[in-house]
Amino acid sequence: MYRFLVTAVLLCTGSVLQAQQSNIEDAAAFSKDIHQPGVQVFDVRTAAEYNTGHLPNALQADYNNKAEFSERVKYLDKQKPVYVYCLAGGRSSKAAQWMRENGFNKVVELENGVNAWKLAGLPLEGVSEKKAQMTVDTYNKGIAKGIVLTDVGAAWCPPCRQMEPTLVKFLQKNKNVTFVKVDGGNDIDVMKAIDAKGLPTLILYKNGKEVWRKQGVSTMEELNAALKL
Structure with missing residues (x-):
């Protein structure tokens, strides 16, 4: 009986370790795996780090900025795989643990992060000279x-990406509305001038006067109601 119990414990321990290693x-x-259908790639470095080069189709949220991370992670699909990475693996390990504990079905970490990606000779996207800011x-x-x-937003911002289809439909329906896109990762002077502190931030103007603003994802109903103000 004792041998049986020991063997069972060892087998269970081995299975757990194998499962952890597979993450x-x-x-x-x-x-290879991030190109599978439905995969969400998640960069938990800062926006500045992200802009020095990132993995293909990666979304971004700074793990060390708890408010930003908590807000943006809500827009990931818990039922779909999340492939998470940072610079060297420390932040992504903590982020992955948090996501597993909060209901994400499959979270996979990049071992040793972007450093290992570069050592393997794999290309990063977004590596270019910094573009000029909008004045x-x-x-x-x-x-x-x-x-x-x-719209103050960015392609790498999870709620911004979720908001995009609604914006497209709204603008198609309301041809009289002019659209101004502010790059939330680049147009810092404009963001300061209009006091846009989070992504996305939507602001509606009528003849230069601000009549409505919302930080966060907006519904079609909210946008339509703002037009009547």
Whole structure:
């Protein structure tokens, strides 16, 4: 009986260790697996780090910024795989543990992070010279006349990406609305000038006057109601 129990414990322990190890992949396996349908790639570095080069189709939330991380992680699908990474593996390990404890079905970590990705000779996206910021003067001229909707967002922001289809439908329906896009990872001077502190931030102007604003995901109903203000 004793031998049986010991054997059973060892087998269970081995199974647990194997399961834990399968949640961490080297760069080669990670690179292959993130191209599977339905996979969500999640960069938990800062926005500044993200802009120095990131993995394909990666969303971003700074794990060390608890408010930002908590807000953006809500827009990931818990039923679909999440492949998470950072610079060296420390932050992504903590983020992955949090997600597993909070109902995410499958979370896979990139072993040793972007450092290992580079050592493996794999390419990063978004590696280029920093583009010029939109000036505050250009922005002010863009909102001066008519009905203008400003969207402060970024392609790597999970709630921004979720918001995009609603914005497209809204603008298609309301041809009289001019759309101004502010890059939340680049147009810092404009963001400061309009006091946009989070992504996404939507602002509606009428002849240069702000009549409505919302930080976070907006519904079609909210946008339509803002037009009547």
